Amino acid sequence: MNHSGRVLTVVILTKNEEKTLARCLSALPTGYDVVVLDSGSTDQTLDIAKQYGCMIRQHDWEGYAQQRNYALEECDISTPWVLFIDADEVFQKEFFDWAMTAVNLELASADAVMVPSYFFLRGKRLGYAPGYPIYHARLLRRGKVRFLSHHDGGFGENIEEGARVAFAKIPYEHYYYDGEMLEWMHKHVDHASREIRVNKAGIIINRRKRLSMWLGNSILRAPLRFIYHYIICRGFLDGRAGLEYSLMFSWYEATKYLLARYGERQT
Numbered sequence: 426m427n428h429s430g431r432v433l434t435v436v437i438l439t440k441n442e443e444k445t446l447a448r449c450l451s452a453l454p455t456g457y458d459v460v461v462l463d464s465g466s467t468d469q470t471l472d473i474a475k476q477y478g479c480m481i482r483q484h485d486w487e488g489y490a491q492q493r494n495y496a497l498e499e500c501d502i503s504t505p506w507v508l509f510i511d512a513d514e515v516f517q518k519e520f521f522d523w524a525m526t527a528v529n530l531e532l533a534s535a536d537a538v539m540v541p542s543y544f545f546l547r548g549k550r551l552g553y554a555p556g557y558p559i560y561h562a563r564l565l566r567r568g569k570v571r572f573l574s575h576h577d578g579g580f581g582e583n584i585e586e587g588a589r590v591a592f593a594k595i596p597y598e599h600y601y602y603d604g605e606m607l608e609w610m611h612k613h614v615d616h617a618s619r620e621i622r623v624n625k626a627g628i629i630i631n632r633r634k635r636l637s638m639w640l641g642n643s644i645l646r647a648p649l650r651f652i653y654h655y656i657i658c659r660g661f662l663d664g665r666a667g668l669e670y671s672l673m674f675s676w677y678e679a680t681k682y683l684l685a686r687y688g689e690r691q692t
Contacts, residue, residue: 432528433506433521433564435459436496437479440486442512443469446598450477452515458504462496470512490572490582499566508564514542515598523595524564535591537584538564545600546666554660554667556653560592606673613677614684621685642685651675 435457439446443466444637450473455457461474464486474481483502484492493509496502508530510516517528520540532538539560544551560569562584572582584590602609621642651671654660 432504432525433457433508434502434504435508435510436493436500436502437461437510438464438489438492438496439466439470439474439512439514440464441466441468441470443473446470446473447477448600449510449512449515450474450479450663452517454518454521457521458502460496460500460502462492462500464492488574488582490574493572493582497565497571499540500603502567505567506564507567510563510597511599513600515600517595517597520593520595520597522550523593527593532564532591534589536566536569536588537562538591540591540593541596542599543596545598546669546670547603548600548650549666550598551660551663551666551670553658553662554654556658562590563597564593609673610676614680617677618679618684618688621681621688644679644682646678646682647675650678 435453437446437449437459439543440463450459459477460482461471461479462482462484463471463474464484471481482496484495486492487495496509497507506524507510508516508524524538535633539562541558541560543557544555544559560573565584570588570689571585573585574582651674654674655667655671660671663670
């Protein structure tokens with residue numbers, strides 16, 4: 426008998442994810458409840474979710490941390506564990522097999538599991554440029570963990586201090602982007618405007634985040650970000666995709682600097 430559905434519920438946050446949601450859902454093993462928490466999709470996202478038998482809940486977007494907390498507290502989830510998956514991510518069956526065993530072994534004393542990821546850009550897996558390992562809190566013990574935003578406007582999130590943390594070894598696949606560059610840039614101008622205002626109170630801060638906070642919104646972030654991804658992490662070994670990735674995030678850091686220094690000035 427499959428008891429997986431009594432242990433773990435999958436939660437996917439969505440808004441207009443018709444291009445990626447089917448890939449995400451089709452990779453999930455059978456036997457798990459899946460909650461799609463949607464914040465106002467106007468495309469075929471909800472139709473796809475219904476086709477896969479997901480439970481659909483609606484909640485206006487407040488921020489990543491707020492949406493995840495709403496799912497944990499208001500979506501009638503009864504399983505002890507919750508796995509958060511973004512619509513552009515794929516978790517393989519091997520991860521679920523490991524988790525079902527680990528919750529009674531190495532995770533018996535854990536509240537949150539940091540899961541590693543691999544990045545894909547335009548369908549190509551990046552082996553170097555992102556700077557692995559990259560961990561995110563994805564598997565959580567319900568009732569023991571809450572999220573906090575670490576930037577104003579609800580952009581970015583991490584778990585509260587005090588949670589007992591474990592680390593998984595099986596990575597998920599993050600299909601980062603496969604669209605027009607101009608669309609990505611428009612979206613990330615908004616992200617940059619939120620990220621320039623940091624709120625670090627009460628969250629778990631890793632070494633990478635601590636360094637980022639130390640640099641603040643300095644103009645040095647743009648060249649340093651390119652050097653980090655392309656040279657130090659050897660992104661050049663990823664070919665054209667590695668160069669594109671490095672340039673994308675160097676541009677992002679330059680955008681943050683411009684917004685922080687000149688964004689609120691009146692003309």
